[in-house]
Amino acid sequence: GQQVMQIPQYQHVQEGEDFTTYCNSSTTLSNIQWYKQRPGGHPVFLIQLVKSGEVKKQKRLTFQFGEAKKNSSLHITATQTTDVGTYFCAGSGGKLIFGQGTELSVKP
Amino acid sequence: NAGVTQTPKFQVLKTGQSMTLQCAQDMNHNSMYWYRQDPGMGLRLIYYSASEGTTDKGEVPNGYNVSRLNKREFSLRLESAAPSQTSVYFCASSGGHLSNQPQHFGDGTRLSIL
Numbered sequence: 382g383q384q385v386m387q388i389p390q391y392q393h394v395q396e397g398e399d400f401t402t403y404c405n406s407s408t409t410l411s412n413i414q415w416y417k418q419r420p421g422g423h424p425v426f427l428i429q430l431v432k433s434g435e436v437k438k439q440k441r442l443t444f445q446f447g448e449a450k451k452n453s454s455l456h457i458t459a460t461q462t463t464d465v466g467t468y469f470c471a472g473s474g475g476k477l478i479f480g481q482g483t484e485l486s487v488k489p
Numbered sequence: 490n491a492g493v494t495q496t497p498k499f500q501v502l503k504t505g506q507s508m509t510l511q512c513a514q515d516m517n518h519n520s521m522y523w524y525r526q527d528p529g530m531g532l533r534l535i536y537y538s539a540s541e542g543t544t545d546k547g548e549v550p551n552g553y554n555v556s557r558l559n560k561r562e563f564s565l566r567l568e569s570a571a572p573s574q575t576s577v578y579f580c581a582s583s584g585g586h587l588s589n590q591p592q593h594f595g596d597g598t599r600l601s602i603l
Contacts, residue, residue: 390529412589423579424532426591469531473589476547479524481531 383408385472387480395488400457402483404470412473413446413453418482419466460487491515495580495595502570502602510565510598512580520583521563522547522592523555525576532579538563570602 384407394400404413412431416424428437430446430453437444443456453472457464467482496511514521519540524532534547538557552574554566563582567574578598583590 387531414591416592423594423596424581424592426593429589429591471532476534476537477592478534478548479532481529 383472383474383476383478385470385478385480387470387483389483390481391484391486393486393488394460396462397459400460400464400485402455402468402470402485404453404455404472404480406451406472406474406478408451408474410450410472410474414471414473414477415444415453415455416469416471416479417466418469422466424469457485460485462487462489493580493582493593493595495578495598497598498596499599500601502567502600504570504572504602506570506602507566507568508570509567510578510580510600511562512564512595513562514580514582514593515561516582516584516593517560518582518584518593519560520585520590521557522581522583523553523563523565524579524581525549525574526579526597527576535565535578572602574600575602576600 386405414429415427418424434448435446441458445454467484469482470480471477493514522537523535533549536555538544541560556564580595581592583592
């Protein structure tokens with residue numbers, strides 16, 4: 382069945398450093414969504430990508446959808462302590478399948 | 490608006506006990522979902538309801554039952570709790586088709602089974 386793999390599982394950065402998490406699907410996706418979950422909180426929707434090769438930006442966050450619609454990435458420029466949390470991708474080939482998440486910690 | 494409301498927030502059960510987790514949304518969404526979240530496993534879909542009156546199995550349905558009581562409410566029942574069901578349970582809803590609309594999550598129920 383459809384699988385969505387996300388790497389790395391953990392990332393520790395110094396405040397001000399950049400951060401990237403990668404998402405790969407075993408099948409072609411119709412769309413991909415990204416969510417952020419703060420420690421002790423619930424997932425919150427960030428963005429959805431639909432088109433092949435699509436790039437979207439939200440302030441310091443850049444989201445990309447691969448040309449083959451099988452992979453995606455989230456890049457954060459100059460991390461801040463407010464970026465701490467777990468970032469999930471969720472790919473759709475029918476039902477939405479979540480990746481395992483990347484837990485980001487930021488050292489001030 | 491409250492969004493998605495889950496009750497209870499915390500629960501401790503003994504093995505073999507039963508309980509129902511409640512979920513209600515006030516966004517007039519058609520689709521509702523139940524997930525479980527375990528460390529390192531991400532969110533795994535237990536059951537979903539694409540519309541009022543329909544329910545379907547997700548990735549990990551064994552040991553659970555659901556009821557879509559009306560458009561607002563979607564409950565999850567554990568008939569005979571097992572320690573393997575210790576987890577954080579999230580209810581979510583979305584406005585459109587299962588996978589092409591953002592999902593809105595409740596605060597979660599932290600369930601421990603001894």
